[in-house]
Amino acid sequence: xxxxxxxxxxxxxxxxxxxxxxxxxxxxxxxxxxxxxxxxxxxxxxxxxxxxxxxxxxxxxxxxxxxxxxxxxxxxxxxxxxxxxxxxxxxxxxxxxxxxxxxxxxxxxxxxxxxxxxxxxxxxxxxxxxxxxxxxxxxxxxxxxxxxxxxxxxxxxxxxxxxxxxxxxxxxxxxxxxxxxxxxxxxxxxxxxxxxxxxxxxxxxxxxxxxxxxxxxxxxxxxxxxxxxxxxxxxxxxxxxxxxxxxxxxxxxxxxxxxxxxxxxxxxxxxxxxxxxxxxxxxxxxxxxxxxxxxxxxxxxxxxxxxxxxx
Amino acid sequence: xxxxxxxxxxxxxxxxxxxxxxxxxxxxxxxxxxxxxxxxxxxxxxxxxxxxxxxxxxxxxxxxxxxxxxxxxxxxxxxxxxxxxxxxxxxxxxxxxxxxxxxxxxxxxxxxxxxxxxxxxxxxxxxxxxxxxxxxxxxxxxxxxxxxxxxxxxxxxxxxxxxxxxxxxxxxxxxxxxxxxxxxxxxxxxxxxxxxxxxxxxxxxxxxxxxxxxxxxxxxxxxxxxxxxxxxxxxxxxxxxxxxxxxxxxxxxxxxxxxxxxxxxxxxxxxxxxxxxxxxxxxxxxxxxxxxxxxxxxxxxxxxxxxxxxxxxxxxxxxxxxxxxxxxxxxxxxxxxxxxxxxxxxxxxxxxxxxxxxxxxxxxxxxxxxxxxxxxxxxxxxxxxxxxxxxxxxxxxxxxxxxxxxxxxxxxxxx
Numbered sequence: 001x002x003x004x005x006x007x008x009x010x011x012x013x014x015x016x017x018x019x020x021x022x023x024x025x026x027x028x029x030x031x032x033x034x035x036x037x038x039x040x041x042x043x044x045x046x047x048x049x050x051x052x053x054x055x056x057x058x059x060x061x062x063x064x065x066x067x068x069x070x071x072x073x074x075x076x077x078x079x080x081x082x083x084x085x086x087x088x089x090x091x092x093x094x095x096x097x098x099x100x101x102x103x104x105x106x107x108x109x110x111x112x113x114x115x116x117x118x119x120x121x122x123x124x125x126x127x128x129x130x131x132x133x134x135x136x137x138x139x140x141x142x143x144x145x146x147x148x149x150x151x152x153x154x155x156x157x158x159x160x161x162x163x164x165x166x167x168x169x170x171x172x173x174x175x176x177x178x179x180x181x182x183x184x185x186x187x188x189x190x191x192x193x194x195x196x197x198x199x200x201x202x203x204x205x206x207x208x209x210x211x212x213x214x215x216x217x218x219x220x221x222x223x224x225x226x227x228x229x230x231x232x233x234x235x236x237x238x239x240x241x242x243x244x245x246x247x248x249x250x251x252x253x254x255x256x257x258x259x260x261x262x263x264x265x266x267x268x269x270x271x272x273x274x275x276x277x278x279x280x281x282x283x284x285x286x287x288x289x290x291x292x293x294x295x296x297x298x299x300x301x302x303x304x305x306x307x308x309x310x311x
Numbered sequence: 312x313x314x315x316x317x318x319x320x321x322x323x324x325x326x327x328x329x330x331x332x333x334x335x336x337x338x339x340x341x342x343x344x345x346x347x348x349x350x351x352x353x354x355x356x357x358x359x360x361x362x363x364x365x366x367x368x369x370x371x372x373x374x375x376x377x378x379x380x381x382x383x384x385x386x387x388x389x390x391x392x393x394x395x396x397x398x399x400x401x402x403x404x405x406x407x408x409x410x411x412x413x414x415x416x417x418x419x420x421x422x423x424x425x426x427x428x429x430x431x432x433x434x435x436x437x438x439x440x441x442x443x444x445x446x447x448x449x450x451x452x453x454x455x456x457x458x459x460x461x462x463x464x465x466x467x468x469x470x471x472x473x474x475x476x477x478x479x480x481x482x483x484x485x486x487x488x489x490x491x492x493x494x495x496x497x498x499x500x501x502x503x504x505x506x507x508x509x510x511x512x513x514x515x516x517x518x519x520x521x522x523x524x525x526x527x528x529x530x531x532x533x534x535x536x537x538x539x540x541x542x543x544x545x546x547x548x549x550x551x552x553x554x555x556x557x558x559x560x561x562x563x564x565x566x567x568x569x570x571x572x573x574x575x576x577x578x579x580x581x582x583x584x585x586x587x588x589x590x591x592x593x594x595x596x597x598x599x600x601x602x603x604x605x606x607x608x609x610x611x612x613x614x615x616x617x618x619x620x621x622x623x624x625x626x627x628x629x630x631x632x633x634x635x636x637x638x639x640x641x642x643x644x645x646x647x648x649x650x651x652x653x654x655x656x657x658x659x660x661x662x663x664x665x666x667x668x669x670x671x672x673x674x675x676x677x678x679x680x681x682x683x684x685x686x687x688x689x690x691x692x693x694x695x696x697x698x699x700x701x702x703x704x705x706x707x708x709x710x711x712x713x714x715x716x717x718x719x720x721x722x723x724x725x726x
């Protein structure tokens with residue numbers, strides 16, 4: 001039995017209040033969950049009788065499916081709430097929405113929302129265990145956990161590993177959550193992107209900022225490309241997409257400057273040949289599909305941790 | 312009609328005195344009691360507070376607030392006069408609407424209403440409103456508050472026209488393009504929270520521009536709700552150069568900082584945003600050295616449901632008119648002293664408007680407030696007269712609560 005230095009967190013909104021030991025335990029348990037996914041019958045009874053509700057105010061089919069499968073593989077009942085087809089469009093408040101769902105005796109919420117902090121509000125309004133499946137630019141903790149898991153799977157340990165994250169860092173909850181988690185697990189993180197997409201205030205201990213991609217990947221064991229929303233160009237953050245590609249695309253030429261054997265990650269969905277070249281995305285360095293597979297196992301581990309044995 | 316208020320003290324005096332009011336005016340001090348007698352219970356008496364910046368939401372958004380609830384709230388906060396903002400629906404840019412609002416408010420008997428009117432038609436920032444007719448109807452100030460004056464030329468024309476009428480133009484000084492989609496102060500906290508930031512430079516840049524236009528025209532410019540140290544420095548420098556500019560600061564910018572946003576509660580979402588501790592301390596210094604002319608609440612009521620949205624979708628603004636004085640007295644009474652604090656709530660605001668400083672001398676209008684400076688009571692939003700029954704300071708123990716507000720010789724609020 002692992003001893004934890006924190007009290008058992010009720011929610012996974014970000015990593016505040018989560019001890020490093022507890023986060024490591026979630027990664028350790030994901031090994032077991034991954035083995036469940038390899039069985040002929042990919043189902044265990046751990047969450048039988050519990051109902052998990054995915055509440056997606058922002059579209060994301062992949063993440064929702066990943067969470068829903070994770071819950072179902074542990075025998076939970078799953079219901080989904082999609083904001084676009086809901087009474088939110090009729091003006092119902094976030095509080096009313098969540099209180100109504102809570103009254104249906106839902107046991108846990110999985111929330112995605114375009115506004116930073118919305119998952120915190122859901123947790124306050126529902127009082128039920130809440131998992132942040134991505135809120136605004138703020139946090140995407142399970143993505144960071146699955147990324148850490150994937151890197152750990154490759155190298156055994158994160159201590160001293162160099163992870164470079166390239167792209168639209170400013171608007172990226174993936175970058176924020178990864179930076180926090182990876183540095184806590186002992187990795188060094190380099191954030192890279194054009195100055196307009198690279199907020200200065202994110203620099204810190206073991207976190208380096210640079211606008212030069214070659215400098216950024218030097219010594220990197222892992223390079224993560226972030227999705228670039230093409231609207232950023234119209235909003236004035238970029239001169240042109242070709243200019244961005246030339247400066248920041250993760251491709252074979254850029255990876256030449258990384259450590260030999262360095263792996264490439266992408267949180268998906270990808271813009272092939274924009275932030276990442278197709279040959280790199282499909283090449284031997286890529287662990288992108290591995291991330292997807294690991295995501296389900298990590299989410300099973302998180303659900304197990306938050307819901308099993310909870311009075 | 313005569314009222315005698317006994318057992319009250321003037322600021323910084325221990326002597327109990329009696330004040331007599333007759334037909335809406337102060338009759339005199341320490342006269343023999345006559346008419347209705349009210350025991351002041353030793354409270355401190357002062358001219359009623361003067362609010363230059365409140366959103367009363369009528370017409371069009373009465374679900375948030377209306378004249379009855381807003382002016383009752385003002386009276387409960389110790390205010391005798393309220394300048395309301397014109398960003399209603401429709402916008403207050405029509406002389407008939409100004410007249411109708413004043414007439415309705417007069418009949419209510421709470422705080423006096425002095426409407427401001429839009430500087431430009433529909434607050435669109437393009438064509439000047441009928442400024443002279445609006446003044447004739449009773450508008451006391453012109454402003455496109457709620458919007459920023461993006462077109463510098465239109466602001467120049469508005470200042471020139473208003474100046475010719477002897478009127479003040481007040482501005483929401485914020486560069487909307489630099490503010491962009493910011494919902495809180497831009498800085499370390501906004502980056503940590505992943506919320507779009509509004510840089511201090513958005514305010515400073517616009518204040519600098521507007522000061523230049525005031526200098527160019529010689530017209531009276533009033534800068535609303537200053538929130539940053541840098542913008543205050545610009546105002547201070549402009550005043551030293553003789554530019555006719557005044558400014559106000561809100562209690563929430565003095566008592567809260569962007570750290571309050573860490574819980575993602577849109578209760579703390581205001582425009583301009585809560586800034587840093589450095590900014591708050593700088594603004595306080597501005598109250599002390601006189602570079603800030605007055606305190607204004609920017610009372611901005613919303614429905615609870617609107618404020619229970621997420622940080623991106625919830626509207627900007629908090630109700631504060633009922634707690635402004637107790638908040639400032641409790642937090643900064645010792646630093647500022649009672650006299651200066653009262654000046655910031657009364658005489659300072661009057662001076663901005665070009666009105667005589669209110670006094671409690673015989674013959675003056677009987678607009679006064681009794682303040683209990685000693686008894687601590689919690690902020691209880693459920694008891695607010697405002698329709699917006701929530702507050703960032705809910706539960707906080709404050710002193711300095713108004714116990715009686717008299718407007719034009721009538722009791723407008725009594726606790």
